[in-house]
Amino acid sequence: MAISPGSGPETTTNDDRPETDSETDDGAETDGRTGAGDETEAEGGAGAEPSADTRAESEGGLESETAPAAETGTRSARADGTLVWPARYVREHLVHSGVLLFLALYPGIYTLLVNSPLRSELLAVLPEIETMVAVFYFGLFAMSFDFISGYTGYLDFGHAVFYGIGAYVVLLVATGKVPLLPAETPFVLVLVLAGLLAVVFAVLIGAVSFRLTGVYFAMITLGFGQVVYVFVRGWDYVGSNPRDGIAVSERSGFEIGVPFVDSLDLAIGQLTGDELSVLAIELSTTEVSYYMVGLVVVICYFAMQRIIHSPFGRVMIAIRENEQRAAAIGYNTFRYKLGAFAISGFFAAIAGGLFAGFRRTATPDNAFFFLVTGDALLAAIIGGFGTLAGPLYGRLFDEGVREFLSKAGEGGGLLPYLREHLSEAVLGTELLGGMTVQGAIETFLNGHASLYIGALFVLFVLFVPDGLLGTIRARLGGPVGKCLPDRAGEYVPERFERYWKGLER
Amino acid sequence: MLRTRGLTREFGGLTAVDSVDFDLDPGELCSLIGPNGAGKTTFFDLLTGVLSPSAGTIELRRDGEWSDVTDASPHEAANLGLHRSYQITNVFPTSTVLENVRVAAQAAGNDSLRVWRNAGSFDSHIEEAHGILNRVGLKRKAGVTARNLSHGEKRQLEVAIALAGDPDVLLLDEPNAGVSSESVDEIIALIEDVATDHAVLLVEHNMEVVMNVSDRIVVLNQGAVIADDRPEGVRDDPAVQEAYLGGYEPGAGAAASDDAADPEGSVASESSGRSNTPEGEA
């Protein structure tokens, strides 16, 4: 393309290249608007992420965003333009690091708080560590759903197929039902194999389904999902009663880490997991599971985010925005959709494998059924469709509310809290029509979590259609990981920067 | 550069494109004109693989060889160097202007499968995108979300995306549609500019523009070519006068195009185009 010279990027509103020379690999966001890495990341896991990795992650992008972004971009350009790179680096990863740090510390915070004087209040409100493990693996599933559905715009209602494949591969291997793979095959290896099998299924299902679009695509994937579900429900190879699924009893805990190196390979699961004491800290099996599952989820998240920010991810977004035009500018959209579908299937299977590894059991109904996909859709909508990290927060919200409204023994929440704290006299007070307060509590709270979640979901769709993360982004004018530091940066960095400049001299 | 032989497309009983033999030479700026419903957009759809012809062939000359591209799909046609802009704006609405063009520039390269690198780190795509925005006059709008552009700016973006694919043959479907007549000079300048380094086939209702910029004009009526000549020749052709030009007189074009009753009124053609073209996209 012949371009008149002198039309380079310096014409843009936002060019921070002056100090990014050393960063050609990931820097150079000449974008008028957002620059940076989409997310505000999420989840737990062992503290500081490897920097090469995270750093590549967070930048760039010309991601499609909303209008006010233009001004934000200009402002951030100004801010960035005067910052030396370490300051910029820290700022760009402020949100990532903050979230990771919080999640890394959460088990400690939880332990401290529930032993504090506010014990029963906090117990009612804070999600348990065990709940958080479920948030992690299911959050990963929801993110993989968002990867295909939120970024290419194709709603995959059969996504549970991949989650189920992950769970069943892990459990079948662990019960010695897969030829060539002994029950004690390292868990991480099985996870990868499960992911690859899901890729094969994704290619087969996608090759047919991507001939269709819109509602028809959703319908045909739902159909495939049901076919697989019904098949698995009747598949007596897994056991005498296939509807009950598979449970592992023999095998020791599923380890995550470096295979065959005991000290770097920790088993997950509540009964079969490892305990660990580092320095003076004792970690229970649930806490070890929290960190190990969280670690895998963080890695998978960053891998998906990497892809979203890559040229491939831009094509996915282009397909969502206008598939006809994406084809007209030269993209073989069918291949890209198939590729994205395979990637999302891979991560969904990892999520299913983690679920099975932690719970040591799975049934057709909690792994393959279409309502499993429905839960992922719920998480994605609450958290923010097309935000990648959002579904994890969506799932946290969902599980948090469920736990809050559940009975004692299932995490405790409002109900046990009220029972414990309201006096007999209050509980016995008659309300309307002879119903006591006690009766009202039982009637309205006991076992109705799903009902309230449903109502919340409706409210979300009506009033927060962009979801939690999507709304925050729209407010900030871009991905949180970029914009929040920019806003804060208007105050903080001058000093910080003076400090750095001082050091450099 | 590009040639069609006996190219035909039927919709049920209607022959929208009727055995068209058409040639486009390298570096040429050819205009395709004709009344509403003449089959101009359908002809573009055939060339770019959006529709498949009922009969006839399309060939493209690449590296000195003619190759048959009749059955190419849209992305294949694009990769062979055939890019188009749309009569009805057809962009990536919630992406920024820059990203709209950048992703098209990316399509022309081989980097789209590099999942381990950031899209923002491919400087060449970004620089190319900025260069093109500069060229079409959208330099200052790079950071704006595409759907928030004004109509005229959307038309410029439409051309910019087509340019970014590094076309050998550029098909422009009414780049001027719905743009107010004051901006005509700018559009003429833009068309002449892009014609310096591409073979261009232009669909345009504004005779002022057509007569000014074209090397050659092809007139389509009810799907068939009724004239194919230099601008002066077409202007004086009685068949063309009859079918399309009505009372066109050089110099009176701008005034004529403000007349809603006149078939060449650009605004009128835009609105009727909306109702009968296949690519209904907003």
Ligand SMILES: Nc1ncnc2c1ncn2[C@@H]1O[C@H](COP(=O)(O)OP(=O)(O)OP(=O)(O)O)[C@@H](O)[C@H]1O
């Ligand atoms: N998908 C379709 N199905 C049926 N008929 C169609 C289809 N697309 C176009 N047509 C018909 O083919 C004829 C040519 O339409 P086309 O859009 O190519 O005209 P045009 O020359 O571009 O007109 P305009 O100047 O209004 O843009 C019209 O009569 C139209 O109704």
Ligand SMILES: [Mg+2]
């Ligand atoms: Mg047309």
